[in-house]
Amino acid sequence: MAAKNSGVTFDESWIKNVNINLPAVKRRAETVTARRGVKKQWQAAWQLRAVSCIDLTTLAGDDTRANVHRLCYKAAHPIRSDLLKAIGMESAGLTTGAVCVYPSRVGDCRKALENMKCKIPIASVATGFPSGQTSFKTRLEEIRQAVQDGASEIDIVINRTLALQGDWKGVYDEVREMREACGEAHLKTILATGELGSMVNIYKASMVCMMAGADFIKTSTGKEGVNATLPVSLVMVRAIRDFYDRTQRKVGFKPAGGIRTAKDACNWLVLMKEELGDEWTKPDLFRFGASSLLGDLERQIFYYAKGSYPAAYEIPMA
Numbered sequence: 070m071a072a073k074n075s076g077v078t079f080d081e082s083w084i085k086n087v088n089i090n091l092p093a094v095k096r097r098a099e100t101v102t103a104r105r106g107v108k109k110q111w112q113a114a115w116q117l118r119a120v121s122c123i124d125l126t127t128l129a130g131d132d133t134r135a136n137v138h139r140l141c142y143k144a145a146h147p148i149r150s151d152l153l154k155a156i157g158m159e160s161a162g163l164t165t166g167a168v169c170v171y172p173s174r175v176g177d178c179r180k181a182l183e184n185m186k187c188k189i190p191i192a193s194v195a196t197g198f199p200s201g202q203t204s205f206k207t208r209l210e211e212i213r214q215a216v217q218d219g220a221s222e223i224d225i226v227i228n229r230t231l232a233l234q235g236d237w238k239g240v241y242d243e244v245r246e247m248r249e250a251c252g253e254a255h256l257k258t259i260l261a262t263g264e265l266g267s268m269v270n271i272y273k274a275s276m277v278c279m280m281a282g283a284d285f286i287k288t289s290t291g292k293e294g295v296n297a298t299l300p301v302s303l304v305m306v307r308a309i310r311d312f313y314d315r316t317q318r319k320v321g322f323k324p325a326g327g328i329r330t331a332k333d334a335c336n337w338l339v340l341m342k343e344e345l346g347d348e349w350t351k352p353d354l355f356r357f358g359a360s361s362l363l364g365d366l367e368r369q370i371f372y373y374a375k376g377s378y379p380a381a382y383e384i385p386m387a
């Protein structure tokens with residue numbers, strides 16, 4: 070991951086006069102999906118890039134040691150080896166960007182990855198995910214526990230109650246303390262954009278989290294009614310650009326929730342390349358939060374390697 074963002078002092082003037090032209094945002098987002106898709110080896114290359122940017126996720130009430138182990142195995146071997154061989158990528162060491170689980174499953178991930186001698190980062194959601202409605206003390210303790218158990222990336226949820234009340238200094242102070250609680254671990258801040266009510270709030274929340282020291286800003290938990298969308302992503306990546314212009318610090322972006330197809334993945338990569346440049350299309354500064362995107366990417370790579378789509382039993386699930 071990119072160097073950590075130590076944050077800056079809260080400066081209200083950075084979020085004071087924010088205006089967002091919603092029709093223009095929507096029009097710009099539509100231009101991304103209207104692009105003619107790349108084909109053949111270029112398409113396969115983008116699909117492999119997308120694989121390397123996935124935080125392969127399971128966040129379910131019925132997660133067990135067994136399915137977490139399976140998730141880790143899939144993260145370490147995301148594409149069937151015969152397919153990689155067929156396209157000359159067998160020695161590229163392709164893995165997903167990270168695995169992402171609840172704090173209580175971090176230890177299972179650590180053991181599974183250690184057994185495989187695999188160094189994929191373990192990301193853990195924390196701070197009362199997905200609602201964030203637990204005491205602040207409990208939320209901080211959850212971060213420390215996840216780090217102690219082996220997580221090197223922490224995905225926190227911001228306090229939407231404070232955000233919706235316009236208490237941006239309150240949001241900043243909480244995220245700042247969460248940053249401290251992460252220690253050496255990287256911090257991703259989930260805005261839960263589907264609950265923030267307006268694009269202006271989404272821009273402000275993005276900027277406040279970066280001021281407080283977020284290494285990544287992330288759209289959604291995957292549990293809101295509306296999760297990652299391109300217009301919301303555009304507003305967030307413009308905030309990343311503004312933060313970079315002000316501080317020269319590069320903050321990453323993670324769209325999450327409902328991203329399931331190779332076409333979706335390509336759209337987001339195009340957005341990143343056009344808005345922020347190539348550097349933001351790599352795992353250091355870009356991740357997909359996704360539980361089922363990998364299946365479609367592997368299907369498309371199968372098609373490229375073999376010329377036909379696989380039957381369901383030919384692609385092992387995460």
Ligand SMILES: O=C[C@H](O)COP(=O)(O)O
Pocket residue numbers: 126128169289290291292325326327328358359360361362
């Ligand atoms: O952060 C990751 C999301 O919870 C995944 O959402 P998804 O299951 O819709 O892919």
